[in-house]
Amino acid sequence: MEEIIRVKSIxxxxxxxxxxxxxxxxxxILDMAALDLGKKWVGIKVTSDLYTIGLKDKECGIEYGRNSYDFAEGAMFFTAPNQVVRSDEEQIxxxxxxxxxxxxxxxxxxxPLGKNIEHYHFFSYDVHEALHLSAAEQKTIIECRDLIQSEITQRIDHHSRKVIVSSLELILNFCTRFYERQFNTRSTASNDIMSQFESLxxxxxxxxxxxxxxxxSIEYFAGQVHLSQSYLSDLLKKETGYAAKDHINNFIVEKAxxxxxxxxxxxxEIAYQLGFNYPHYFSRLFKLRTGFSPQEYRLSSNKN
Incomplete structure (x- = not known):
């Protein structure tokens, strides 16, 4: 089995x-230009117990999962604990x-950030779904980063954690806004993915x-359109107001x-046709979405 290095602490x-x-x-916060990692990390898989927020301001090859990406100027990426990354280029x-x-x-x-960290879905995006920043957006993120850097390098007191965590949350909230802008500016691509999803x-x-x-599953459709599950679901929700799972369930109910x-x-028989192994799961979904059980809907429709 290929060795994976695990990083457990800062x-x-x-x-x-x-x-x-x-x-x-x-x-x-590490300035990558100050590090000389040489060739020893090229091709090495690394996982960690840490969250990562990165900004690459030049082309710099990295692989995340099975996807590779050459970062252009002003591109951010995010990883959560237990994800695997690998660098394909020497860092000099x-x-x-x-x-x-x-x-x-x-x-x-x-x-509050600890309770809501799962809501920042971009920690689960693949590298090729990186956030591309404008110059103004990049300046905003760097200003937030500098607040954290200043707090880290000062003497730690009982206010430090609150200030650092608040600044982290500010970065993540800005990134949420910027990703929405990215969805909007790439509307043609988004509409194409929407069409592909509906056709599939x-x-x-x-x-x-x-x-x-x-x-x-959402994983099935994400694989077909070459996106991560989180990115596909967020894109669909931005375009239509419904996440991928909601689209699937709405489709099932309409067919039902x-x-x-x-x-x-x-x-x-209808439940089995729609992919349910147990009919009561189908009845539960149908009533949740329509307010009627399948039998009640059938009887009311026949009366009309």
Missing amino acids: SQLHELMGAEKPAHPLIS AGEDCGWMLFFHPDLIRNT LKDYYTSGKFAENGIP KTLLLSETDSIS
């Missing part, structure tokens, strides 16, 4: 990267390659795959309404 990260001892035990000191902010989950534990969903049904393979108008198929 201090271990600094040691592995040949950086000075960290000023704070739970958060660090003096090259202007951006910065990376690392923080341990203990930093935000029992804070219809084809899955007409080919009998609902009955054969069960309800399709048509099938329920038939007198020949039982509720159980």
Whole structure:
């Protein structure tokens, strides 16, 4: 099995990267231009217990999961604990390659950010779904980063954690805004993905795959359109107001309404046609979406 190096702490990260001892035990910002990692990290897979926020301000190859990406100027990426990354290019000191902010989950534990960190879906985006910043946006992010850097390098007091975490949350909220802008400015590509998704969903049904393979997963559609699950779901929600799972469930309910108008198929048979192994799961979804059980809907429709 291929070796994967695991980084468990900020201090271990600094040691592995040949950086000075960290000023704070739970958060660090590293200037990549100051590091000379040579060839020893090329092709090495690394996972960690840390969150990462990075900004690459020149082309700098990195691989995340099975996807590779050459970062253009002003591109940000994010990783969460337990994700695997790998660099495909040698990092040489003096090259202007951006910065990376690392923080341990203990930093935000029992804070509002700790409770809401899962809502920042871009920590689950693939590298090729990086956030591309304008010059003004990049300036905003760097100003927030500098607030954190200043706080880290000062004497730590009982206000430090609150200030650092608030600044982190500010960065993430700005990135949420900037990603929405990115969805908007790439509306043609977004509409194309929307069309692909709807076509794939219809084809899955007409080919009998609902009955054969069960309800399709978000992972299935994401793989078909070459996006991560989180990015696809966020893109769909931005364009239509519904996440990918909601689109799938809405499609199922609409098909169910048509099938329920038939007198020949039982509720159980319709449930199996729509990918449910257990009819009561189908009935629960249908009532949740329509306010009627399948049988109540069938009877009320027949009366009309």
